[in-house]
Amino acid sequence: MKRYSLMTVAVAVLAAGCTFEPKYERPAAPVAATFPASGVYATQPTTSAGDASHGRTAVDIGWREFFADPRLQRLIEIALANNRDLRVAVLNVDAARAQYRVARSQLFPTLNAQASKSLQRVPLDLSPTGQTISQEYEVGLNASWEIDFWGRIRSLKDQALEQYLATAQARKAAEISLVSQVAEQYLQVLAVDDLLKITDDTLKTAESSYSLTKLQFDNGTGSELDLRQAETVVEQARANREAQARARAQAENALVLLVGQPLPDDLPPGRSLGDQRLLTDIPAGLPSDLLTRRPDIMEAEATLRAANANIGAARAAFFPKISLTSSLGTASPTLGGLFKAGSAAWTFAPQVTLPIFEGGQNLANLDLANVQKRIEVANYEKAIQSAFREVADDLAARSTYDAQIQALERTTFAQSRTLDLSQLRYKNGVDSYLQVLTAQTNLYTVQQSLVDARVARLDNLVDLYVALGGGWIANTGETPRPADAPATVGAASAPAAASAHTSG
Template sequence: MRKHSLIAVAVTLFSAGCTLQPHYERPAAPVAATFPSSGVYATQPTASGAASAHGQAAADIGWREFFADPRLQRIIEIALANNRDLRVAVLNVDQARAQYRIARAELFPAIDAKGGKSVTRTPKDFSQFGQTISEQYTVGLEASWELDFWGRVRSLKDQALEQYLSTAQARKAAEIALVSQVADQYLQMLSVDDLLKVTEDTLKTAQSSYDITKLKFDNGTGSELDVRQAETVLEAARANQQAQARARAQAENALVLLIGEPLPADLPTGRPLDDQGLLTDIPAGLPSDLLTRRPDIMEAEASLLAANANIGAARAAFLPKITLTGSGGTTSLTLDGLFKPGSATWNFAPQITLPIFEGGQNLANLDLAHVQKNIGIAKYEKAIQSAFREVADGLAARSTYDEQIAALERNTFAQQRTLDLSQLRYQNGVDSYLQVLTAQTNLYSAQQLLIDARAARLANLVDLYTALGGGWLQHTGETPRPADAPVDYQAAQATVPASASKAAPAKAASAS
C-alpha cells in the first residue's frame, strides 16, 4: 500500500513538472514584404489558350496539370517510384521516426521480468552446519523511472520529434526537387534534339553549297577561296553535330539516373519543345506564403525548434535527477520453494543525484546548445532569403523571356531572308560567295540561340513552379499528403485520379 502511495505522489509531481525550454518565437522573415513588381518584373505573362492556373497557388496545382506532355508525366511517375536518392530520403524519415520513439520511451517506466539463480561458496570455518555451498533462486519484476521534474527527458523527446519533422520536410523537398530535375533534364533532351535537327539541316545546305563550289572550281569557273570558305561552314557544322550528339547521349544518361531505370520503350508520344503547354500565369503571392509552401523552409524551422528544445535539456542537467527503482518477486533457497507462502520480497530505492563538479561539462553543453540554436536561426533565415531570391529570379526571367524569344524569332526570320537574298545576289554575280557563307553562319547561330532561349524559358517556368512550392501534389484538388507519407504512383496511376489518388495515411500520427 505504501508503494502505491509513493507512485501516486510521483505521478502527481511528474505531471506538474516544468520544462526549461526557452519560449520559441519564430524569427522575422529577413526579406521584403512583397516580391519586386516594377522594372524588369512589371510585365508578367498571362494564360496562353486553355492553359491557365486560374489564380491557384503553385502548391495547390498538381504536377500532372502543370506538365501537359504525357511522355514527361510518365517519366516523372517512374522517377518518383524508382529514384534512389528519394528512397534514401524516405528511409531517413523512418530512421528519424525510430529515434523519436526511442526518446519518447524514456518518459515511461522501464519494467523488466527477471529470474536468476546464485550459487555461493562459504569457507567452512564461516559456514553454518558445515554447509559451504548455498543456492538462491529469485523471480520477479524490476522497474525504474526517472521523475522528469525539470523536463529534461521531455526536452530530449521534443528535440527528437522536431528532428523527425525536419527529416520529413527534407523528404518532401527531395520529392519536389526530383520532379523539377526530371522536367529540366527532359526539356534539355528536347532542346538538344531540336539543335540536332537544325544542325542536320545546316549540314545538308552546307554540303550542297560545298559540292557546287567544288564543282565550279573543278571546271575552272570558281576559286579555291570559295571552296575553302564553304568547307569551313561544312566542317564546323559536322563538329557541332558530334558535340550535340554527345550532349544528347549524356542528357539521356542523366535522365536515366534520375528515373532509376532505362527509359521504357512504350513511353507515350511526347510534345515538341515549343508546344509543352506549361502554365505561365501562376501567381507569386507574398514572401510570407513561402513559409508554409516551401518544405526546405519548414525543414529549417523544425531544426531550429529541435535546437530550442535541446537548450531545455541542457539547462535541466544542472538540477537534481530523481530516479525511482524497485523490484518485487519471490526468493527461495530451493527452486520448488519460489512460490510458497512467505517467499515474497520487494525493494524500493528512490535516488537523487545532484551534479556538483563536472569539470565544466554541463556549462559547455549549455553553451553548445545556445550556439546550435543561433546556427539554426541563421540557417532558417538563409532558407527564407534563398527562397525569396529563387522566386524573384524566376519572376524576372518569366517577365523577359517572351519578349526575348519574340525578338529572336524576328532575328531568325531576318537571317533566313538575308541568306535567301545573298544566294540570289551571288547567283546573279552581284556579291561574292563570302556573303552567302556569312549569312548561312548567322542563320545557324540565330536558330541555336532561339532554341536555347525556348528551353531556358520552359526551365524557368518549371523552376518557378517548384520555387513557389509546387510539385508535391499529383493532381490539382487532391488532399495533400503529410510530409512523411510517400505514395505509390504506379498503383495510383491504375485508378481513377479524381477519386483514387488520395493521400497516403499520415505516418506522423503514429509518432505523436
Template sequence: MKRYSLIALAVAVVAAGCTFEPKYERPAAPVAAAFPASGVYATQPAASAGDTAGGRTAVDIGWREFFSDPRLQQIIQLALANNRDLRVAVLNVDAARAQYRIARAALFPTLNAQGSKSVSRTPKDLSFLGQTISQQYQVGLNTSWEIDFWGRIRSLKDQALEKYLATAQARKAAEISLVAQVAEQYLQMLAVDDLLKTTDDTLKTAEASYALTKLQFDNGTGSELDLRQAETVVEQARANREAQARARAQAENALVLLVGQPLPDDLPAGNGLGDQRLLTDIPAGLPSDLLTRRPDIMEAEATLRAANANIGAARAAFFPKISLTGSFGSASPTLGGLFKAGSAAWSFAPQVALPIFEGGQNVANLDLAHVQKRIEIANYEKAIQSAFREVADDLAARSTYDSQIQALERTTFAETRSLDLSQLRYKNGVDSYLQVLTAQTNLYTAQQALINARVARLDNLVDLYVALGGGWIANTGETPRPADAPATVGAASAAAGASASPAAKTAG
C-alpha cells in the first residue's frame, strides 16, 4: 500500500511539475505598419467587369476562381496529385509526425514481458552440498519510468511538436508554390505561342518583301544592297522562329515535370494569353496580416518555438534525473516450479542521477540552445521582411503594368503604320529599302515587347496572389484544410481527419 502511495505521489508531482522553457514572446515585426501607398504605388488597377475579388482576401479566394482557364485548372489539379516534390513534402510531414510521437512516448512508463533461463557452474570447493550446476527460470513484467520532474522530456516533446508544425507549414508553402509555378509555366507557354505567331507573321511579310526586292534586282531596277537587307530580315525571322520553337518545347517539358506526368490528350480547350482573366483587385491588407496568411512565416515561427522549447530541455539537464524501475513475476530453479505457491519475485529500484562533472557539456548545450534561438529569431524576422518586400514589389508592378501595356500597344500601332508607310514610299521610289528594314525591325521588337509585358503582368498577379497567402484552397468558400492534410484530400474529409492531427489542433 505504501508503494502505491509513493507512485501516486510521483504522478501528482509530474502532473504539477515545473518546466524551464522560457515564456515564448513573438518578436515584433521588423517592417513598416503599412505597405507603401504613394508614388508608384498610388494607382492600383480596378477590377474588370465580372472579375473582381469583391473585397475578399487572397486566402479566401480559391485558385479555381483566381484562374478561370479550364485547361489550366485541370493541369493544376494533375500537378497537385502527381508532383514528386510535393509528395516528398507530404512524406516529410509524416516523418515529422512520427518523430513527435517518439518524443511524446518518452513521457510514459515502459512495460515489457520477459522470460529467462540462466545456468551457472560453481567450483566444487565452493559449491553448497556438492551441487556445481545451478539453474534458474524466471518470468514476469519489467517496467521503467523517468519521472519528468523538471520538464526535460516535455520540452523535447514540445520541440518535436513545433518541428512537426514547421514541416507541415513547409508542405503547405510547397503546395501553394506549386500552384503558382504551374500557372506561370503555363502562361509562359502561351506567351511563346504568341511570339511564334508574331514571328510567323513577320516572316511572311519579310518573305513577301524579299520576293519583291529580288524581282526588282533580277530586272535591274533594284540594288543588291536592298536584296541583302531584305534577305537579312528573312533569315533573322527564321532563326528567331527556330529559337522560339525550341523554347516552346522546353517550356512544355518544364510544365510536364511540374505536373509529374505527360499532359493528357483530353485536356479541355484553354484561353489565349490575351483572354486570361485573373483577379486584379485583391486587397493587400496590412503587413501584420502576413503573419497568419503566409505559411513560410508560420514555418519560421514554429521553428523559433522549437528552439525556445530546446532551451527548457538544456536547462533541465542541470538537475537530477529521477527514474523508477521495477519487476514482478515468478522465479524457480525448475521450469515446473515457476507458477507454484511461494515462487513470486519482485524488485523496485528508484534511481537519482545528479550531474556533478561533465566537462562543461551541459553548459555548452545551454549556450548552443540560446544561440540557436537567436538564429531562429533572425530567420523569423528575415521571413517577415522578405514577405513584405515581395508584396511591396508586386504592388508596385501591379500599379504600373497596365499603363506600360497601353503604351506598348500604342507603340505597336505606330510601328505598324510606320511599316505600311515605309513600304508605300519604297514602292514609289521615295525612300530606300533601309527605311522598310528599320520599320520591320521596330515593329517586330515592339510586338515582342508587348507580349513579354502581357505575360509579365499576368505573372505579377499570380505572384501577388501567392505572396498574400492565396492558393491553398481550390474553391472560394471552402473550409481550409489543416496544413498536414494530404494534397488531394477534399475539404469535407480533411475536416473529418483534422481532430487526429496535431497540426490541426495547434496550427489550425
C-alpha cells in the first residue's frame, strides 16, 4: 500500500512539473546601443529654471508637472474619466482577465450535482424480470478531471495570462496616448487663436491701407491698380479669417471628442501658446531603457511570450491525454427508495486517449505555433525599432526648434519694419503700392510660420515626453499604478496583474 502511495505522489509531481514550453529568451534589441549624439543632435535647447526637469526621467515626471497650464490639466483629467476609446481599452482588459480565468480553471477538477429518471421498455422475452417497462432514479455527484501530465493546459493558461498582460499594456499605452492627444489638440486650439489674432491685425492694417488707397483713387491721385491690389489683401485676409474660424471650431470639436463630453463652463483660465512652459531637457537615457518604459514594447513582448507558450500546448497534443471521471450517489427503481440502505452507487472510469492518425492536424498546429512565434519576434523587434526612431526623431527636432523660432522672430521683426518703411515710401510717392503689398504678404506669411513653429516645438516636447514613457502617472513622485489599474484619476490601484502572476 505504501508503494502505491509513493507512486501516486511521484505521478503528481511529474504532472505538476512536466511542460513542453520552450525556454523564453528575450530577443536582442535590433538598434544601436545609444541614441545619436552628434551633428544636429548635439545642440541642446535653452532651458530656464521653470522648464528644467532636474535630471528626472520621463516616467518619473507626472503629467500635472509636465503640463503646467491649469486649463489643460483639467481637460486631461476629464478625458481620462470620460474618453470612450479608453473605456473600450479598459473593458478589453476585463475581457482578457476573464479569458485567463477560464483557461486557468481547466487545471482543476469539475464537480456537478445530478438527478435523473429513466424509463425503458424491452421485449418480454428479453426482460430478466418479466416486466417490459422499467424505471430508474439516480441522485449523485459527477466529477471529471484531465490530468495535465504533459503541460498542455498549463501552456494554454500561460498563453492566456500573457495575452491578458499584453492587453493591460495596450490599455496603458492608450491612456498615455490620450494624455498626449488632449495636450496636442489643446495646443492646436491655442495656435488657431494666435492665427486668428494675426489675421485680425493684418485685416485691420489692410483695411486702413485700402481706405487710404480708395481715397486717393477717388481724388484722382491714385491708380485703380493700387486700389485693386489693396482690395486683394483685404479680401484675402477676410477669406483666411473665415477658414481659420472654421478650423478653430473643428479643433474644439476634436478636443470635445477626446475629452468625452462638452467642455465645462467652469474650466480654469488657461495660458496662451507663448506662455506654455513644458520641460525641455528630459534626458533620453539609453535605448535599452525603452524596454521597461514603453508599454507598446512590453505589449509586444507579452504577445511574444504568449506565442512561446502556445508552442508548449501544440507539442503536448502529440502525447496521450489522461482523463478521470467518476460518480457517487444513489440509484433505485423507485423515488422513495433512493436513500434507503443498499442504494449507494458509484463509477470510476479513467481514460487514456492517444492520437494515432488525425490527418496531420497536430503537426500543422505545431508548425503554425512556431511560425506565429517567429512573427511575434519580428513584431517585437519592429516595436523596438519604431520606438528608437520616434525618440531619435524627437531629439533631432528638439535640438533645432529653438534656433528656427529665433530666426523666424528676427525675420518677423525685419518684415514688420519693411512694411512700415514701404508704407512710408508709398505715402511719400517714392514707391508704388506693390512694395506695400509685398511687405504685407511677407509679414503675414512669416507670422503664420512663427506660430506653426511654436506649436510644432511644443508638440515635439509632448511627443518626446511620451516616447520616453511619460504620461502614466499624474503627479511626480507617486507610485505608478499597475497597467490594468482603473483609468479614473485618483482611483485606487488594482494589483490584478500581480495577483495574476502569483496565481499563475
